[in-house]
Amino acid sequence: MTSRLSNATIAKLPGAIAIPRYDRGAVTPGIVHLGVGAFHRAHQAAYVDACLADGETDWGIVGVSLRSPDTRDALTPQDGLYTLAIRASAGERLQVIGSIQSLLVAPEDPCAVLAALTDPRIRIVTLTITEKAYLRAADGTLDSAHPDIVHDLANPGSPKTAHGFLAESLARRRAAGAPAFTVLCCDNLPANGATLHRLLIEFAKLRDSRLVRKDDAGLARQGDAEAARQGDAAHGSAGERTLAGYVADDVAFPSSMVDRIVPATTDTDRKRIAQQLGTEDAWPVMTEPFCQWVIEDRFPAGRPAWEKFGVTMVEDVGPFEDMKLRLLNGAHSGIAYLGLLSGHATVDRAFADPAIRQFVDWLWAEAIPTLPQDAGLDTIAYTAELAARFSNTALAHRTAQIANDGSQKLPQRIVASALARLEAGLLPEHLSLVVAAWIAACAARGGTLPEGHFTDPLDAALNDLFGRNLPTAEMAAAVFDLAGFAKGHPERQKLIEFVATHLVHLKQGGPKLALAALGIGA
Numbered sequence: 001m002t003s004r005l006s007n008a009t010i011a012k013l014p015g016a017i018a019i020p021r022y023d024r025g026a027v028t029p030g031i032v033h034l035g036v037g038a039f040h041r042a043h044q045a046a047y048v049d050a051c052l053a054d055g056e057t058d059w060g061i062v063g064v065s066l067r068s069p070d071t072r073d074a075l076t077p078q079d080g081l082y083t084l085a086i087r088a089s090a091g092e093r094l095q096v097i098g099s100i101q102s103l104l105v106a107p108e109d110p111c112a113v114l115a116a117l118t119d120p121r122i123r124i125v126t127l128t129i130t131e132k133a134y135l136r137a138a139d140g141t142l143d144s145a146h147p148d149i150v151h152d153l154a155n156p157g158s159p160k161t162a163h164g165f166l167a168e169s170l171a172r173r174r175a176a177g178a179p180a181f182t183v184l185c186c187d188n189l190p191a192n193g194a195t196l197h198r199l200l201i202e203f204a205k206l207r208d209s210r211l212v213r214k215d216d217a218g219l220a221r222q223g224d225a226e227a228a229r230q231g232d233a234a235h236g237s238a239g240e241r242t243l244a245g246y247v248a249d250d251v252a253f254p255s256s257m258v259d260r261i262v263p264a265t266t267d268t269d270r271k272r273i274a275q276q277l278g279t280e281d282a283w284p285v286m287t288e289p290f291c292q293w294v295i296e297d298r299f300p301a302g303r304p305a306w307e308k309f310g311v312t313m314v315e316d317v318g319p320f321e322d323m324k325l326r327l328l329n330g331a332h333s334g335i336a337y338l339g340l341l342s343g344h345a346t347v348d349r350a351f352a353d354p355a356i357r358q359f360v361d362w363l364w365a366e367a368i369p370t371l372p373q374d375a376g377l378d379t380i381a382y383t384a385e386l387a388a389r390f391s392n393t394a395l396a397h398r399t400a401q402i403a404n405d406g407s408q409k410l411p412q413r414i415v416a417s418a419l420a421r422l423e424a425g426l427l428p429e430h431l432s433l434v435v436a437a438w439i440a441a442c443a444a445r446g447g448t449l450p451e452g453h454f455t456d457p458l459d460a461a462l463n464d465l466f467g468r469n470l471p472t473a474e475m476a477a478a479v480f481d482l483a484g485f486a487k488g489h490p491e492r493q494k495l496i497e498f499v500a501t502h503l504v505h506l507k508q509g510g511p512k513l514a515l516a517a518l519g520i521g522a
């Protein structure tokens with residue numbers, strides 16, 4: 001098959017495939033999205049596509065990859081078009097999405113990204129850059145010693161991080177008298193908007209003071225001459241408010257809860273989609289029918305009428321976010337690590353294992369009391385729907401995909417609810433098994449699990465630790481230190497003891513024994 005999905009070929013697609021029913025040439029950009037991966041393309045881009053089709057033509061998306069050129073390379077020859085395959089156990093529905101107008105690759109051309117971000121037509125910047133890209137230190141503050149942060153403070157005109165791009169473009173917009181864009185975080189972090197807001201203020205303060213941690217010797221002041229050389233727009237005339245003050249007071253960071261399961265696309269998916277389209281799509285995106293977006297309604301520069309297409313606009317997204325992180329993502333991580341240790345490659349297979357199924361029910365029973373009790377959350381309906389979603393056999397959502405980056409994910413998914421239970425005098429027996437299963441699965445790579453089966457930013461340090469053959473309790477404590485889990489929390493030691501007990505069981509008899517010790521499958 002030689003032809004390729006594009007503006008030119010789209011009209012020839014079979015009638016059953018939904019295509020953009022609007023004039024893509026008339027669309028103008030209104031959103032820059034940082035992290036234009038599969039999740040964004042299955043979620044925010046699909047909602048924006050619906051708004052464009054409804055006549056709101058000034059909300060086209062400029063997609064930015066902060067690291068790899070792969071998405072740009074796949075989609076630019078397709079005029080930004082791609083297929084969304086909405087897969088249920090009963091069948092698949094295809095929809096071509098047209099909301100991404102152009103794609104940029106930050107490391108290749110940071111100036112082009114800054115130009116897009118300073119375009120006054122851009123009124124919203126959305127982000128899905130994954131948990132680790134927020135560059136938080138173990139105590140949750142900005143990791144100001146991270147080499148990319150150090151780089152961006154020294155080179156504001158050619159940033160690498162989201163922080164650097166947002167700070168520099170906001171500074172330039174401000175200097176040019178253009179209003180700030182709204183920053184809409186769409187990552188799985190608690191209070192994601194507020195968290196990014198706090199990190200960006202920290203970053204802007206460092207920019208303002210030009211204090212850059214250079215080496216172990218301490219802090220070194222970078223001269224104003226360097227700022228001038230960089231053409232840094234952040235420093236307005238004397239007496240003007242600092243960039244940090246501007247970001248704190250004049251830039252809106254609504255929080256949002258995003259939800260849609262998006263398994264990585266396989267070559268089999270590519271072949272199947274090409275056959276149905278009658279033309280090639282280099283990167284179709286696989287997803288489920290379920291889709292949810294809850295957003296705090298604070299958009300001073302305007303926004304698309306998302307609520308017309310099923311988005312819930314609220315004042316406080318907190319309760320929704322906690323419910324999703326602790327029930328969906330928490331269970332996902334449990335299924336992933338126990339599933340991997342039990343030899344299950346996909347979520348639906350792991351979830352069909354009666355012991356894991358039972359474990360998830362009890363995990364939910366532990367996590368639910370830690371959620372706000374007065375927010376009207378219907379946790380019974382929510383978990384019933386999650387059970388149906390996890391059972392979707394058409395998704396083939398790989399446990400190894402979810403297993404990635406556990407050190408960044410577990411704090412908000414598992415550790416927070418475990419600590420809340422301990423504080424309330426309740427036991428976190430099931431929650432703590434997820435932490436132990438994560439450690440055991442990390443240690444199993446290169447043994448019972450393939451080398452590099454999943455990855456974590458802490459891999460080098462973790463492997464080093466595993467090589468030291470420490471007694472289990474000491475090893476668990478060392479992992480907590482490394483990952484910053486429960487740092488400074490009065491219940492930290494108790495939680496480590498639970499994790500260490502599970503680790504002993506996992507070592508002696510695998511997940512079967514660890515679950516049996518909880519009365520599951522015994």
Ligand code: CS2
Nearest residue numbers: 258259260261329332401402
């Ligand atoms: C998953 C999430 O990979 C993971 O860590 O738990 O990507 C999950 O599928 C989404 O948050 C669902 O909205």
